[in-house]
Amino acid sequence: MRLPVVALLAVGSLACVEKEGGRQRADRERAREFIARSAPSNPARAVRANLEGKIELVGVDAPAEVRPGEPVEITWHWHCIEPVGEDWRLFTHVHGGDATPQVNADGDGTVRDAYPPSSWRRGEYVRDVQEITLPRDFRGDRAVFYVGIWQGESRLRVRSGPSDGNNRIRALEIPVARSGRRSAEEPLPEIHAKKTEAAPAIDGKVEEPAWRSAATTGPFGGIRGGASQVPRTIAKVLWNDDALFVAFECEDRRVHSTYSRHDDELWNQDVVEVFLDPGGQGRGYYELQVSPASVVFDSFLPGYRQNQNDWSSGMQAHAHVDGTLDDDDEDRGWSAEMKIPFAAIDRAPDRPPRIGATWRVNFFRLDLGPGDRSPRGAAWSPPLRPDFHQTARFGRLVFDGLGGAPAP
Secondary structure (H helix, E strand, C coil): CCCCHHHHHHHHHHHHHHCCCCCCHHHHHHCHHHEECCCCCCCCEEEEEEECCCEEEEEEECCCCECCCCEEEEEEEEEECCCCCCCCEEEEEEECCCCCEEEECCCCCHHHHHCCHHHCCCCCEEEEEEEEECCCCCCCCEEEEEEEEEECCEECCEEECCECCCCCEEEEEEEECCCCCCCCCCCCCEEEEEECCCCCCCCCCCCCHHHHCCEECCCCEECCCCCCCCCCEEEEEEECCCEEEEEEEEECCCCCCCCCCCCCCHHHCCEEEEEEECCCCCCCEEEEEECCCCCEEEEEECCCCCCECCCCCCCEEEEEEECCCCCCCCCCEEEEEEEEEHHHCCCCCCCCCCCCCEEEEEEEEEECCCCCCCCEEEECCCCCCCCCCCHHHCEEEEEEEECCCCCC
């Protein structure tokens, strides 16, 4: 149930007192994929609203229309010019055509929960993703979205840009559709890993005979479904009693990664990623990455975005660049191989898995192309929103026997 806006403001102010003093490193880790040091590339709608010279709403990504009762994804692109101090939070109010407030979405989204404006650092760009559902009895043929930053009974003043006169940015107006249905959600893919007696060498080249007969994902698609703007990417899988083997093959004219240390923020440049959820419940999953420079990031997550980066997978990983890493010449691509030991996957029901066992898994690639300010993503199973941690959208990995024999 949605409380009235005034009531929610009062409740929110109490919540701020409870969390006085800022956020811990763990909260920043939860929000890390939404934080960048460079401006977003062409938001769908520019806003350019300035709040007291400290925060700017650069723009917003939103659908062309909304339907009552159906969730829509709205992404606000914020820029921290100067820190705002403690206990400031974001708000989102949605009004109908008659100016009546009908939705309060102040707390919806990872950034709202884990990384409020009081934690933002000078120069950061923050991608504030919200999933908002208009009530089925929404009144009006247009939904008007107001956003801003508040603390108790105060709001940061709107210095420039569209405003309602009460220090709320009039950021977005979308037509409300009253008929038709959304297209069906994309089905989850499934891949069958063959058991192998000849473990591939982990050299990044994906050349061993075992890989030639391994199951492949086929080309990755877009994060929101459909085609991807990222060059062609595929993944392959094998396993034996010791480990799960994953290989990636990536076309790329400019292979780029400057990171050199274990658990560096690889997702800001070129990288491939594996997410494993052996229990299939989103409670206890694993995030594993390797860059073109063969640098590894690995993390265990007991729950949604609860990264524990001190965990170590013991994974062997190596990449091979068909060209020259971080040079101006034209490359052809890069590949990577991972050997993920089952001994480290302690949330698995069985180690090694039984033949016929099914885990939830997803494969991703991030690619920082020439001139890009932030990397573009591609996925095996599209999460349908810019959040790789959508465990409900992970595909299925089935462990077959030797030569691909199914369970008896």
